[in-house]
Amino acid sequence: MFPLPLYVWPLTFVAAIIIHSELTRLRTRIKGFSGPPGYPIVGNIPQVSRNASEQYRRWAAKYGPIYQISLGCVNVLVVNSAEAANKVFIRHSNATNSRPMFYTFHGVVSKTAGFTIGTSPYSDSLKRRRKAAASALNRPAVSSYSPHIDRETRHFIADAYKLGRGGEVGIYPLPLIQRLSLNLSLTLNWGERIESIEDPLFKEITEVEEYVSKFRSTTGNLQDYIPLLRFNPFSRSTARARAMRARRDVYIKKFSAEHADRLRNDSLDTSCIQSKISTDTEAKLTEQELLSLSLTMVAGGLDTITTLVSWALPLLALRQDIQAKAYAEIRKMYPRPNQILCSSMDDQKCLYVVALVRELLRMYTPLRLALPRETTAEFVVDGKVIPPQTVIFLNAWACNMDPKLWKDPFMFRPERFLDKDGASLPIYTYGQGSRMCPGYILGNRELYLLFMRLLSAFQICADEDEQVDCDPLTGLDDPASLVSCPKPYKIRFVARDAKALETALG
Incomplete structure (x- = not known):
């Protein structure tokens, strides 16, 4: 009997791992759910590597609103309609209140600083953090943050006016939007802010958080679904995740x-969230849990506010009719020139602007695939048993585009939320x-005041040399990214009344 060559042993080891992964995937298939055929080892990953949420929405037409996919050796249920989301996440909220753990984000990126509230599996610690967040982000608390929101939206208007010379030149607005989002997060959480987009710390945080967001992608990290890849000592993905973790730790600490x-x-600013929680004798959060709240504020603010405002500007530039309607409604509330910046204490009384914000949230869902869930108990949907430890994706994009809810889902039409029936319909952004974002009241308040002031102060116009694309599908900058940002563009912020604006800005 001849000894096997040395190279056979590692090949045998790899083959054994592959066979084990395939058997695991086949054994854990959920009975009763169909789905698109995939490939050996990688499953459906190649088919959803770009714009996964739209591919999932299209597959729903063939396989139904809830179907099964394979991402490597992990089987996932994808929920693609409002009715199905209600059946899974509302009727069985207690069984769908956890998160799966992924190797790249949970095991590498978050190894030292911990997880955000949104990415944490269910635990007693999570319950404490969510309770503290709910207290810090309820309606009365958000109302107390009005001075912070006033300051940051005011600075945004001033910068847009100054850099764009009142509308004479077009500017790339993304850095201004990012600073607005970041400062809102920093100010509300720690009572800190960054004065300029030229500050190295601003550039560091926005760069790192952009990478961290990619590590949360449901399809961008193959090693999350193919365990064999984790043994690669030369993995650039793992090395970059560690590097971003180290850089993030510096500014968070x-x-x-x-x-x-x-x-x-x-010498605290007692209106910031960390101050409220740190001095709350009932909260009793550990230092690590307070850090989790901080990570949540930074990541959540940059995702939602940055994405929504980035899409809104080109949309408004192309839809002057919407601008005109909004401006007319704003002037009814604030008719005098010295009211051009509107009141920061206005709690969403201009119904058309409220409808505009809701339509932006519906059409331009920042996280089109909501953060994954993991079931903690068995339950039944449409006669099919969903076992514990099942990973479920909520396709928020597909739910927001559900034709059973909206007769014209791909039409941007704020008026739908002014109708008696439309006003009560849910959006899934x-x-x-049970794991709905606790910061939705704050996010809506921030967006409302920003658009009140933007549309009151400026007519938003596309730069003459720019072709802007506000289509949520063709206008995507990176269809593979977790966060759906538009392609770069220039915008002109044309002052409606330069003298009144300058006086208001001081």
């Missing part, structure tokens, strides 16, 4: 340490059920 110093010296 910096802000936390500075806040702790102010707490000891009694903040999630659904």
